[in-house]
Amino acid sequence: MNGWRLIHRSLTHHWRIHVAVALGVAAATAVLTGALLVGDSVRGSLHRLTMDRLGTIDEVLVTDRFFARQTIDRLAESSDVRSSYDAIVPVILFPLGTVEGADGARATESLVVGCEPEFWDLDAVGVRPQRMPGPDEIVINQTLADEWGAAVGDLVTLRLPKPNQVPADSPLANKDDRTRSLVGLKIVDIVPAEGLGQFSLRPSQKLPHNVYVALETLQDALDEDGRVNAALVSLQDEMDVRGPRALAASETLASSLRPTFEDFGLAIERITRRFDAGSGASSTIYDYYSVSSDRMILSPATAAVAEEAFRAYHGQPLFTYLANSITKVGTSGETAYSMVTAIDLGESFNLLSMSGEPIGPLADDEIVLNSWTANDRDAQPGDTIRLTYFAPETTHGSAREESAEFTVKAITPLTEPDRPYNRRREAIYTERPMLANDPDLTPAVEGVTDQDSIANWDPPFPFDYDRVLGKDDDYWKNYRTTPKAFVSSAAGRRLWTSRFGEVTSFRIPHREGLTAESLKQTFLETVAARQETLGFDFIPVKRRQLAASSGTTPFDALFLSLSFFIIAAALLLVALLFRLGIEQRATEIGLLLAAGYQRRRTARLLVAEGSIVATAGACLGVIAGVGYAWLMLAGLRTWWVGAITTPFLQFYLTGRSLLIGYILGVVISALTIWWSVRQTRHITVRRLLAGQASDANAYVYRTGRWLFWAAGILVVLSVVLLVVATGQAGMAQAGAFVGGGAALLTGLLLLIWARLRSGGRSTQARLTGRGALARLALRNAARNPSRSATTIGLMATASFLIVAMSSFRVAPSETGAGGFDLIGKSAQPIYQDLNTNAARLDLLADGAEALEGGDVFGLRLRPGDDASCNNLYQPSQPQVLGITDALIDHFDDRQVPRFSWTGTAAKTMAERTNPWRLLQDEFADGVVPVVIDMNTAMYSLKPPLTVGSEYRATYDGRDVRFRVVGLLENSVLQGSLLVGEAAFERLFPDISGYRYFLIRSAAGKQDAVTAVLEERLGDQGFDAVPAARVLEQLLAVQNTYLSTFQSLGALGLLLGTFGLAAIQLRSVIERRGELALLRATGFTRGALANMVLIENVFLLMAGLATGVVAALVAVLPHRLTGTAAIPPSLLRDLTIMLTVVVTVGIVSGLASVRAALRTPVLTALRGD
């Protein structure tokens, strides 16, 4: 007989209790494993979603302009690319399309895919329209169809932004006609929201609204024949998108892409003017190449490349801008609407004075007028000229005039043509034209430079026809866009540089051998040499989304913490059951010790025995864990769907999680068993031999006066905390309430413990009369005060936390929405300020009335990843909102409702009064001040951010550093980075207008405002949603997690009732002698059963009641102040939950009753 043999015999002999212990271990292991599997499932589902919706698409080329599809065809034919990639499919992508049904239903932010049938070859799950869309036809996905109830055959309208336009925030840009509508598209098929039917470039589990149109249809509609704006790239099947080969292939792909000069939106034209004086000798007035952009202004990056490329050819940047008026200071009258060119005079552009001398370089405050203008203004060198012009950037679309004064350095001659310009030909000169006779120094402006008469101008800026006189129209006819004045480049930059750039064209003098083609080539070589992409970037969309699919929230850790009570209850059960087993075997253990076994060896035998049981139980637990995870996922797909927004989760498991769950289950159970064995180390051998496995000191009663004092202090503390809580807000308030409740709970538990310890000394008459049996049962509960107090404490703590969590529920509040009642978003930017009557009348016509008494604040929006708690993907490029000065000023008014802050970096009084002011700061290190919702900062962004933290993200290929200057509390702005408008414009110069709107409607007008904005701004895809609803959806995540915690806590509590039953069983076994004595003195079995049951119910109810009372104290003020979102159903839910717990507790307590009834009277009386 050795130790193992002994263990084996013990295992088989005491199999009943071991089965019970194993079940406890299984429960703990199941919860641990299940939580890990939930994590696996979330990650696996996100991974599957990514793989599913991207199909075989690994990288995407998305540009902000259209380019020739041949560029993609050439790329696809490249041998370097073909060796790694299977397909490169040119498409047109618009992520912000608006689709309208015939009944007015509208889906904004729909992804519009203009494609050919080969697009569907990239699908990996077999989704493909049964019928490809032809002209005037469209295919939509099931998500969109479900939202509308749309069917095949229905007609829809598609609205898209017009591409390749002058930036709308430029005063010279057209702000009205920026949308192209495709009306009457017939739905020919509805594809399921699977595979490419849910194609999306954004990592989000939300199902996108997608529409698919034939590529040619979109090209026709947008006047972009043969051009596309995106390409989808598919790696060869055998390549792992995250492997090193794929990374190398990506670099090859990027370097193999060779956009043409035209693809960059550039044009080059040789501008030549010759003059034939009639003698047959032709002289060249000017001969140069003009490089210009289809967006009027070259972007700073493009201009930098061009400057380097054309420097060797004496290429000169120039900026021609519109002067609204040229006046001579000190005189009346003006020259209206003139072009002024900023260019450095010198060898390459050598303007001559009236005397024929080169004028030479201009100082920053000097100007050269052409002779026409000098005559018109009666100006001479030395005179002061004032230029009035529009500021180069508009805010809310309103052009603002500025002016600057210059000294006339010289007058340059301008030759009047013999015959003016007309539509078919240029002006004809009989006298030699001059260098200044060059209308091509001015870029093309649609509606202006293409008109025959100023009277026909349709300018995008405020234009006063009355200021245009006959002389001005004559000038237009004779000289068209020929500049009337010249200033230095430096002066031009000072006055007209904007975030859109500072160059309208490059002027490269022609010389022998120089051709447009060679200049283009030089430009492209410079692009390559500088490793510039100029917007032609491949996004490793699959790699990025797979990385993001690791998720914002570690769901395994989350569910481990949410399941805390179940794990604790299961381990408690393991400890109690094992201890019960020890108690049943007390004599056996005593005998081993008496026979000479050392305590340590005996303990080792018991722990080894328990560990074997744990090992077996954990096996069962792993299997049960799969079921637990399945249940949790079912919960997340149904009751708790608010936590994940969309019921997309599928069950996934990994061997790693099963193994970790198993090992954790075994280890913590073995430790628990070790701990419970350790508790027996002080029990004497004599007591063990007598069958008693509890410490004799357990029955010594003490008064414990200090406990009453401590309890009193805690109760006072709880009152203080609860009073303090009423002066707090939000989480601080909830924390103070719960802290107060916790202090009260601890105080009550101490009182109970003290009462139990004192044993109720003055009870001489208590066991008499009616109810004596019940009182005897209650006295029995005090038999072991520590054990009973622990039991009550466990039940109380669990019920307290479950109920008190209610106070952390958050309701949509006025501060959450900053006092705004509607949140608006438009698919296309709105450029005007809807807070002005003019804009309201212009945009909303008679509907403007609905907005009376309300506010509309537009915010700039840079689309990005949804960084709210609604998105399970890890955001890498969060959406950015530009907070305007107008909105910041709005919050200076102390009377207006405002957002609530959990922390700011405010230092000055002004900043403390209005923390939004912090966004107007500029840090010396170039870091951008940012305000973030606390939930986004804490849970969505990694690492978690606090005030003062820095966050880095890459936007459009540039690394941006943000520094948190404020954290909003539970706000409607969750999910975005909020920066000042100036910083926004610096970061995203290409983004014009406003797409996000905070709206406060006058009382009772919310519906009217919504209707007007959505109807009148339908072309822009305006969508207004009640702020409370948005906030509710955002807060649903937090509230759902609380519900999950409460539900799982209740499950743990339920399991805890089994622990309570085990404690009672143990107590009954300990009291076998006493119970037998009671039987001997005439107690019937029924009386004994009642007594044990009453004792059981007392402990259960005392625990629940103490916890619930303390929690209600914590929750009630929260509810009374109206800051908690305690749903009406909460009381019902809690009642049901607690009733179930009590019922299960009583039923499981019947085990101890049964044991009491089965107590063998004689054996117990003899102490055998």
Next chain:
Amino acid sequence: MADLVVSKLAKEFVTRDEPLVVLRDISLQLAVGENVAILGPSGSGKSTLLHIIGTLDTPSSGSVTLLGQDPFQLTERQLAVFRNQHIGFVFQDHHLLPQLTVLENVLIPTIAAGNATSEAVARAEDLIDRVGLAERLDHRPAELSGGERQRVAVARALIQRPALLLADEPTGSLDRTNAQAIGKLLLDLQQQEKTLLVVVTHSLELANLMSRRMELDDGVLQEVD
């Protein structure tokens, strides 16, 4: 007329082989005021006989009649009431409830009977006074000595004025002084309460205090001098 009649009582236990006979043809008669000590070596069946007389065990054959009533003809519930009303027990281990006071422990049988009235309290106080613990009414068992605990057990056994007081090795756990005191107390109270007293003991000293002594040997009960 005897108040306790034990007639041809036998008790066998089933074992793997042949039945183990513990008691053979035991007969005994006692009238109120009488007391008897039953002696015998360990395993002779003394306690088994006592438990059968006390209705805690059942005989294999024979009968027991107390105050003219055969308790083994009663239902379980009736038997519990019968035991409560007519029989008092004192065990070697006092089996006091540690959570209750001396007074409450004494009152326990009245709780079972549902007559834990003020009269019962008065009687309990009287009994406690008579066992010499008047000053310890509200003390817990943990605060009493072994002899004191056994005195409480004696008072508890008499609270319902039983006709029969059964004591199973009542002095087995006590020192000699306490043992003598308990023996004398039992005898005094038996006389005062006019009950039958049956004491099972190893102690000749205790047995000698009783008016009758009987020995149980090999399952047979015999009167001894």
